[in-house]
Structure formats: structure tokens, C-alpha cells
Amino acid sequence: MSAAPTPGTADTSPGLPAVPQDAFFPLRLTYDGPLAVLTMDSPPANTFDAAMWRGWAQAMRWLTEHPPRALLVRADGRIVSAGVDVQVFADLDPDTAEEFWHGQLRITQALEKLPCPTVFAAHSLTLTAAFELALACDLIVATASARFGLVERKVGFTPSMGGTQRLAERAGPGRARELVMTGDLYRGATLADWGVVNALFKPATFHADAHAYALRLANGPTVAHSATKQVVRAYLDGGVEAADGLLPAVAGRVARSSDHARAVAAFLADGPEHATTYAGE
Numbered sequence: 001m002s003a004a005p006t007p008g009t010a011d012t013s014p015g016l017p018a019v020p021q022d023a024f025f026p027l028r029l030t031y032d033g034p035l036a037v038l039t040m041d042s043p044p045a046n047t048f049d050a051a052m053w054r055g056w057a058q059a060m061r062w063l064t065e066h067p068p069r070a071l072l073v074r075a076d077g078r079i080v081s082a083g084v085d086v087q088v089f090a091d092l093d094p095d096t097a098e099e100f101w102h103g104q105l106r107i108t109q110a111l112e113k114l115p116c117p118t119v120f121a122a123h124s125l126t127l128t129a130a131f132e133l134a135l136a137c138d139l140i141v142a143t144a145s146a147r148f149g150l151v152e153r154k155v156g157f158t159p160s161m162g163g164t165q166r167l168a169e170r171a172g173p174g175r176a177r178e179l180v181m182t183g184d185l186y187r188g189a190t191l192a193d194w195g196v197v198n199a200l201f202k203p204a205t206f207h208a209d210a211h212a213y214a215l216r217l218a219n220g221p222t223v224a225h226s227a228t229k230q231v232v233r234a235y236l237d238g239g240v241e242a243a244d245g246l247l248p249a250v251a252g253r254v255a256r257s258s259d260h261a262r263a264v265a266a267f268l269a270d271g272p273e274h275a276t277t278y279a280g281e
Helices: 050-065 086-091 094-113 127-138 164-173 171-180 186-196 201-216 222-255 256-269
Strands: 025-032 035-040 070-075 117-120 141-144 147-149
Touching: 025 050, 025 201, 035 050, 035 201, 070 127, 070 147, 094 127, 094 141, 117 127, 127 147, 127 164, 141 186, 141 201, 147 186, 164 171, 164 186, 186 256, 201 222, 222 256
Parallel strands: 035 070, 070 117, 117 141
Antiparallel strands: 025 035
């Protein structure tokens, strides 16, 4: 478990302002070159209480204003997250619940709307709010034995950070109903079979493998990756016809990027395994 943040500045990707180390407490935002790494570090269980939600909201504002070339979301500790602190439900005034959950949903939506590739790394238990945020990322990587659950039924509630509908996008409405209505836990291997988890890594090397997976995306053609996100979102919102309607303009923007021009030239000179350095422009 990493120590609690101390005042100072975190490493920042070139060209970005310095990030105050404690700005997103209990999350940490650090950089490995073009890759931003957002780490939940609130021992012992990374529960979603007021501080965790505040940290997430602040981190999403920063990343929206200063988008990296890729983002890795991870957690320190034995588990990824035990989910929402049940005291939140006990303390919440029902008359303000709609406004409260609207605010939390905005965090999910901000994460989903980032223009760069986003990866959620789940090495172990990942419940409720954390799982919902994972589903807002482009890609999820996990260990085969990691357990996932939307267990709000245990407090007579329903997932309210967008997890149900995003699970339905990935695995279909029947699976979404099953997971939410039963409140059961599902292994990473099972969710990989469902198409919810994109890659499985061994526990012994999980964090290094997840980091390398995300760093590869950060070092890739991020203008093209952003275009891919736009086309997939158009399909999800309006089907093939909507995606087809958007695609020519998206392809035109990518064709005008210097990343595309450099990659084409490198391919012609050196073949498909060329070592082009992308700048995200």
C-alpha cells in the first residue's frame, strides 16, 4: 500500500502544468511520459465515500481540461474497491437523492467522454461504483480470479452511476439484468467470456502488464484512437447508419493529422513494424 499523498507535485507529462500531489486525494495522478495513471489509494478498501467522490470529480475536471494520450485507472491495496460506503445511503436525504446521483453520474460521463484511450485495471474485488467506472472506460483488464459485482440489491437500491446500461452495452440486456438483479459476484474470466473484460493478466505480474498495455496505447496513434471512440459511440447511440454518417468527417480529420502522414511515410519506408513516434496531432 502506498503512503498517503504529501504536498508537492506529481510527475507530469511534457507540456502539461504541474499537478498538485494532494489535489485529488485519496487518488493520485501521475504520469509515465504520455500515459496518465490515476490510482485509488484509500486503505483498507478504497470505498466510495465523500472524499473518494470528491477526488474523482476533481481528477475528471483536470483530465478533461488536460487530456493525456491515454489513461490507466488502477488501485493500490489488496482489493480494488469495496464499493459505496453504506453510510452514504443512511445519511442521504431522499429529497436530494436525484441531485446527488446526478452529480456522481457526471463523473462516469466525464470519464467516458475523454478523447484518449482509457483502461481500467482490476486485480481483485471490484464492486458497485468502481465497477461502474470501469464500465465507462474503453477497455478493462483483470486477473481471471478478480471478482466484480453490482450488489446494490443488498441495500434495496439500483446502480446509479451508469453501470447497468453500460454493462448492457457490453454484454447484452439479459446479462445486465442477471448481474444486477442477483447481486452475485462474477470472476474476471467469466466477464472476459461475456466480452466485458478485454484482457486477462496473471496476478504475479498484473500491475506491470496492465501498465504496459495502457502505455502501448499512449504511444500509439491517439488521433486515430480518438476517432475510433467517436465512431463506436455514434454506433451505440444510433446504430450503423449514425456511425456511417459520422465516419467520413472523422476520417477526414485523421487524414489531415501529422500522425497519419508520418505513419504512412514510415510504413512505406520501413514496413508495417515501423517505429513511428506519435505526437497526438
